[in-house]
Amino acid sequence: MQTICKLIRSSKESCLWGLRNMSSSAEADILLDTHGAARIITLNRPKALNALNLSMVKKIYPAMKEWQKDPNTGLVIIKGTGDKAFCAGGDVLSVTKSAKAGGTIHEEFFRGEYTLNYLIGTYNHPYIALIDGITMGGGCGLSIHGSHRVATEKTLLAMPETALGLFPDVGGSYFLPRLPGKLGMFLALTGYRLKGADVWHSGLATHYVNSSSIPELENALKALPKQKCDKETVHKTIMSFQPKNVPEFSLKNHLDTINKTFDGKSVENIIQKLEKDGSKFSLEQVSALSKMSPTSLKVTFQQIMTGSVSDLAGVFKMEARMTHHFLQGHDFYEGCRAILIDKDRNPKWNPPKLSDVSVDTVNGYFEPVPGVPDLLLS
Template sequence: MNATLFSVRLRPKHFHRLHVVLQHIGMATHSGSEAEILLEKAGCAGVITLNRPKALNALNLSMIQLIYPQIKVWEEDPKTFVIIIKGTGGKAFCAGGDIRAVTDAGKAGQRLAQDFFREEYILNNAIGTCKKPYVALIDGITMGGGVGLSVHGHFRVATEKTLFAMPETGIGLFPDVGGGYFLPRLSGKLGCYLALTGFRLKGRDVQRAGVATHFVESEKVPALEKELTSLKSPSKEDVADVLSSYHTKSKIDQGKPFILDEHMDKINSLFSANSVEDIVENLKKDGSSFALQQLETLKKMSPTSLKMTFRQLKEGVSMTLQDVLTMEYRLSQACMRGHDFYEGVRAVLIDKDQNPKWKPALLEEVTDEDLESCFKSLGSNDLKL
């Protein structure tokens, strides 16, 4: 069943189920000025605005279910030439998915723990296959689910306020939303490094790393958006020309080297390995201050998540986006069945003691059988794209 049919045929049932789940966990959707998603036509463009500034525009299921069908409508609309997505509040584009709600649902055995990931990945695929130029203005924090809303589109515009990270191994998850597709395609072993350590990239470095396609000063973004929406029947090349002109004029941090430049040789050699254990061994043998810092970081992460992520990226490098998302849906459901996700969320996001008790606690205790079960087909419950 393709994504369009999924949306049309299952949508009423999903909304009913969503309403029940939202009532149970005390969330509410709003209308008018409090709507979590604003959808509007502006000139030649369809504009999606994430509107949960107090939650750093974190993505929940109801938002996903509004964005997906609108992208599909605009994709077929002959009067819509560009799709733009942005966030409100000045702090974040989208700081991630609504992990707390997913955690509560997973503990209670509710369907949200399945539906959220399924529909989020269907949306990620819609962005990755969108026929119209898709421009994500990632002005502010962009993590997890926010990466999924942006990185698969044609254009990603970072600013000096952009903070990018995929910190999932620290909460017993893995860099999902297609992380297995885009991360191993970054230069050298940069993607593996970012995925395992959760290292944060800021500002122009997000573009230098290849996560963003352009860098524009934050104060110029409204003018950029206005120019894009004012274009007359633009092609993808016309959109690219406008973005490039703003990128060229942006001077902030222009002369600074990429923050990881001095470490890239070590990253490429130390993270070139056949297993996470080998990476750890490489870091120990190297013994430099940089290597020892990475060692300390990896010790804080879920051993299961580290091994899962390493294999996810290794396999993802030769997969299509669709196959990666299918694989990642299997992994998401393995995390929902496991211990580390709930413990990681408790320690890092709820109690904030930053000291999760991982099970297993050591890399060598995560068996091949454990790992294999995470990647195993879900049969009729597999993600269909």
């Protein structure tokens, strides 16, 4: 199984899936810049692989709202500092610590993050995400909802939440089931990592360019006059940097298997189909699924099915409920312990088996939260 966290070794850095509680820094965690009609957002926590925290959400959202009203705004570019990551996820440890301590950061973070994701998905200007590096979880929320997502050979993208006892949130309920065939269900349940051109082939990126071309592409976008900042011109500008020979989809020979097995009527049925197929690829997915939270798997299956017929606002209303319920449970905290704190990678899920997760339990994750208003977006 591919591990959830790829360790990036250096003298001072290690990646904990980007989901770590970093000490405060004197440096700004977000840089906002203006260049002609372009508005540039730079995620500036390179030591944390630009992991998203509440402070960053509170800076990006009002800036984007202001730009939305500014008649001089033509387009928005978002990128990450450093050569490793666009955004490796959300600062989940601070969230779980807040929830355990009876604080409010967890509620503020998720509701603020989802509100920002919705703004990106409904924005009135081209929004170009330069996902040149690790892009996971919260990083997907900052990019995939945008009109233009530019992957490179350095892009490493995944929604690995089921291994952490959570679910693929940040609008995963919307964008995953809208991928071709059953690719979205496959990615949601297994947390499979897409690399380089695979991100483009999957549909999660709209464009693919070489990493070395990103600075020149950014300059070309910043040079566009206001009257030429329409989505089609932006598309053509990015396409002018796309290499003639893009690597083939590494999952190309497995797509039929994915479509035939991940169309199961339940998680158990999917596993049965994978075992019956018996190929090396299918058995690797069985092994991967066996390590995930059974509760997360069953809730995620229902999430993807429901999200396939929901609009974007409805998806975030649903995910806000789900997040609250997961924070009241066991597995999210246990996943954080096993993956991020003790790092033994041996979570003790409760319940431990898929057969122990009842229909009523799954349905409960989608119910309104008593005393907590729904997240209503429009």
